[in-house]
Amino acid sequence: MSERHIVIIGGGISGLSAAYYSLKIAEQRGIRLKVTLIERESWWGGKIRTVRDDGFTVEGGPDNFVTVKPWALELCHELGLTKRLLPTNPNARRVFILWRGKLHLLPHGFLTFSPDLKGLFETDLLSWRGKLRVALSVLLPKREWNEDASVGSFLRYYLGSEMTERVIAPLMAGVYGGSIEQLSARMTLPTLWQIAKLHRNLAWASLVRTLRRRLFGQTQVNQNLSFFVTLRSGLGELVETLLANLTEANLLLKRTVVTLMTNAEERKVSVTLDDGGKLIADAVILSTPAWAAAELLRPIDEFLAAELSSIPHTHAITVSLAFDQSQVRHPLNGSGFLVAPEDQQENLLLACTWTSSKYPPRAPQGKVLLRAFVNRLVPISDEELVAEIVKVLRPLLNISGEPQRSWVFRWESAMPQYTVGHAQKVAKVNERMRHWRRLFLAGNYLSGIGIPDCIRAGREAAEKALRFIG
Ligand SMILES: Cc1cc2nc3c(=O)[nH]c(=O)nc-3n(C[C@H](O)[C@H](O)[C@H](O)COP(=O)(O)OP(=O)(O)OC[C@H]3O[C@@H](n4cnc5c(N)ncnc54)[C@H](O)[C@@H]3O)c2cc1C
Incomplete structure (x- = not known):
């Protein structure tokens, strides 16, 4: 068989995952394959940007990934990175909510939307009325949901x-940078959506699960595995x-891809670059953001x-700040x-990670690293933005003086934003893509925004492309 060529844009x-899995699958199936990967910025990794400075490890984009979705862990195992995985500090797994100007501890189980009764009744985040509403939800009748x-x-x-509003909204904003009034329950909470379809209500399903576990000793999720790594x-x-x-x-x-030329019958795709260069491909994987595709x-x-x-799409800014421990x-x-x-x-703040507590190797001994997350673009300079963030954090974390470094x-x-109706939109896109047999999509707008989902999307696009051209 003659050599095949896959071009991956982004x-x-x-x-990167699409390129890695394309070469791997080609080797397994004995397909002679050339892969070209094109990126317009001056760095590889897209939103993943790690800066190592003066003993600090600063993440400009994502800072970890979840372990409940297997694709990132699987890739790390394949790449020999298992021993390099860093779990969250077991002594720093508590999360707080800033509500009415004060930090409130998020009770156990709230992170996974399944509060235990003790945590529920102890928290000062909810009024007694709010707590009773959660506890009595077990009595709710089954509700049928539309699409x-x-x-x-x-x-x-x-x-x-x-x-x-006080617990779920900030948690969802921390992941999607958007509002719960617009985000789709079906796409962003697929497990709860399924449970609601099958059971009388969410609390009832959780109660049945707990009873089963107690009575029949059914296996529980491994509590020792860090939720994030x-x-x-x-x-x-x-x-x-x-x-490597x-x-x-x-x-x-x-290098930026400026045009793609193909039609449904053509046997090749022609890819033009910003320097006028032209590539001829048997298949093209578009792994750019949705708007660039x-x-x-x-x-x-x-x-x-x-x-x-x-x-x-919403915007995002991260502001990392380094202090001496004595300042905080x-x-x-x-x-x-x-x-x-x-x-x-x-x-301005949407969230603040206490990075050096969550992942201690991120800062040198005696230093504190904090990372603020903002979800709007503000027309002010970096210096002004840092000053604004410090103004918010100072009273909350009892900070004295100015940050020693900032990024x-x-x-x-x-x-x-996976807004209501997103699943139907993705279904339409996938249906239409069947018409373009040499083009494949991978990206964070299809079936999950996090790193594990992006790796899965890249891998699936590679599998489909290889199946087609091989
Ligand atoms: C601040 C922030 C924090 C996050 N935190 C987390 C987290 O903690 N955990 C987690 O799992 N996820 C997190 N996410 C989400 C996750 O990082 C992203 O969804 C994921 O990295 C997107 O990867 P991608 O390859 O699909 O897209 P991108 O990383 O956007 O890569 C697409 C690439 O395509 C390139 N491109 C576009 N057009 C062209 C063209 N015409 N020619 C050539 N190249 C082109 C772009 O330059 C870009 O580099 C975070 C995201 C942000 C922004």
């Missing part, structure tokens, strides 16, 4: 307004290791472009805090 984790609903309306039914030298280590495994690929950095597809498929560009009098005995929507109006990363249109 060198974020979706594209989709917002996270807000879905969870308000089961947990009441207080729990939904990262890599010892930061997530950049995953990018660097992937690149892509020596056979043609890697083009600081829309621009490339617009000349050949207006419908597809319209669907992709209708996916809303708060014990930082947790992994950080999330901000309740009520308090988001008053300040600001601004990400425009970075977080796709």
